[in-house]
Amino acid sequence: MKKIVLLFILFLTVTSCNKELGKLPDNAKVEGNTILDQHTSEIALNGVYYRFANVDAGSNTTTWRDHEVLPGMCAGFLGYGYGADGAEENDNAGSGYTSLPWTQLYNLINAANGVIKGVGALSDNAFTNNRKQEILAEARFMRAYGHFKLLSLYGEWYDKSSAYGALLRTDFVTTSNVLKARSTVQESYDLIMEDINYAEANAAAEMANYYVSKWAAKALKLRILMSYGDYADAATLANEIITGSPYQLEANVKDLFYSKGLASKEVILGIQPQQNQSSYYYNLSSQYYPGASALFVAKQALKDLLAGDPRQGWLIGSENAYLPGTYYFLKYIAEGTKATTISETAYAFRLTEVYLLGAEAILRAGGDRQAAVTLLKTVMQHAGITDYTAVDNAVTTDDLLLQVYYETAKSLTGEDGQEWMALLRLPFATVQQLRPLIKDKLQYIFPVPHNEFLQNPLFGEQNKGYQK
Template identity: 75%
Template sequence: MKKSVLLYFLLLTTAACNKELGKLPENARVDGNTILDQRTSEIALNGVYYRFANIDASSNTTKWRDNELLPAMCAGYMGYGYGADPAEDNDNANSSYGSGPWTSAYQLINAANGVIEGVSALNDKAFTDNRKNGILAEARFLRAYGHFRLLSLYGEWWDKSSTYGILLRTDFITLSNISKKRSTVQESYDQILGDVNFAVDNAATTNPDYYVTKWAAMALKIRILMAYGDNAGAASLATDIIANSPYALEPNVKDIFYLKGLASKEVILGIQPQQNQSAYYYNLSSQYYPGASALYVAKQKLKDLYQNDPRQSWIIGSANAYAPGTYYFLKYIPQGTKATTVSETAYAFRLTEVYLLGAEAIIRSGGSITTAKNMVKEVMRHAGLTDFSVIDNATTTDDLLLQVYYETARSLTGEDGQEWMALLRQPFPTVQQLKPTITDKIQYIFPVPHNEFLQNPQFGDQNKGYQK
């Protein structure tokens, strides 16, 4: 664990002497001892969302870069515009991005644990309208999200018998409980599913789309079940969301990213920018175009994926002069424009993902191929396509799953990592064919950051193929 993370944990502990949490960014401090009633519980919960958005207190901007960029790098679709990062070639041990998700996920989890402990200790009578369970549901969703993100990037999620799970944190960190052993993969799934099931059962059905709902919890559970291998369960959840939720596919998907942002009826859970974030020179969409302190770009592989696809005209920009075979990535910001609140909005879950995961789950579980094909074609139709022959002509299960993967990459690259997970659910020979720099499954995940072993001697073994 990085020293900065340890310091963050200690600062959270020190914050226990405060009787009340303040406005953001101060309310990023979450400690059960500051939770006294429903009002302070709500303030503390906002602190967990603050960590979910990964807000940088110094600039007051959300930092969703590792969600949008790192998985797309690993899948070969995006890269660093001033020269390739090793993650682009799946040389994970030498990537400069590999430890970021570890830090941010544990900050999120610890903040959630502070709320869960503090709210659980209060009498039910301190809350109205069953809000106690609602707050706990949102906090447990966010803890599940953090733990699953860690499992998908640092644990052998594809092997339930593996001992290489994640370090589960279910207690608020103090000096006395920092040291802890990593859990098995099955234990990791059990904890994550326990949290997300509670969220499905207890979260509100309606909320602003930057807060958790029952539907967001169901969408997260679909991701988890797809990794876990419960395809029938994932298919059932997707069908439920599509049929019964208040969300609808955006008629023109481009409008989500260029016009509507969180106002789109497709967004299940998004990241709301901070006030005046678009004016900050080093915000994220400015790193896509024109490039500020960094430049994150689309690679030739992504441009090729959009061949004869109307999305190429607005997602892939002009060539980047600093790295051959790369292009401006314009999914969030049109070329020649400046950052806006909409361009700074990020997306954790959209209904498009539910359609595509649902289609994949139906195919894998032996369901109706016609239904699965229609779900994929519906996504394509909302992206402006009219020729569905690649879907109609897929005659084998493997061929159709490959086409679903391609559409997942076209639809979701640069959002929250689903292009990477969809690739890794393919048979290993297919993964190798699609991404030749992957020669071993150890490249599916990153090494546990070195400082974790320094600060936590009980952690256990480093991931296979990596050194402590």
């Protein structure tokens, strides 16, 4: 945990007060930095965004691999191009990746807590207009995002009565407060909702789409409501975002990934690459199309899912010679090309997800079936689909929910884990049918990393089915 403190202090100083995320640090010395006024509050907040983007300090590149690749592995659509990782077989304990989000997310939470504490202690008069509340809203969004991801990956989020919730951190970690027990699932949801409600109420309505706005807060709240099972409120919130926000679906979704990036009006919250990131040999998009020592690929299941879909032509590339039966995953980078700023851009929330969650929420809440169908078909239309036979032939609500899941996997695989969460919201029998490697709901979540028990013996029990 001492490392977390040091990382946060480092990232308070690798930013500029006007939030130039691509600017390299002028000075690595950090001693004596504190939050004293609006100027230093903005610097500290920028450090939180660095943790959200998971910037590697050595290469100065954003590293969103574990957001893009790991959930796709678990869902069976993405894989490692030189041999299957355990996550691809839902062997979470045998994976080389499932422990990695833990540290990344607690680094983010700790950074957010530093800002919440420091800014909260300042007088309102130290800020212009409503900036104090907006900074706190952005920091609390990040804390909610971190805790919700941790609950989703390492806690029994699907059982509100479970004791296996998240380890909730609301104070900046020091050697005196490292020891802490995990909370229950309900306690986890309560804190997450408290934070995201504050963010929704106080974040600025208009921000560049690589910073948190009230609309980004609403989009995160929508995800939370879907996991919590509050489908009626989720349907209402999705409609509010679709009808009231400034975002628009991209006419051709391929343009978002290949030519527009953050310039697309569909992006609610994205990850801006760092300066010169595209020229770094080991950037992420170079690991989708060979140019780095790692290789992340599309699996046969994704190619099969996209059969007859116009997206298959640009999402799925040539067969990977190193591992037959896998293919170059070209969502971010075209085959035969080199990395660019656009190929290095990542996406946390975009409007397509809101449409699909809205459709799912309407169906689960027993709402207007035709309204759900319209949302689903609208997403498909913007992907170039003209044949809606499968949707039209879906007789029951479960049949239509399955079609929403298929479209979610087609649209969102390789972004921020929604292909995995959408699968797990289906009935368990359906999950087993679609993903036979899942024999038990215990495989829905990852083991808590061993180091947590060494550093924090008060944490409590390891997740069921795993060893400490």
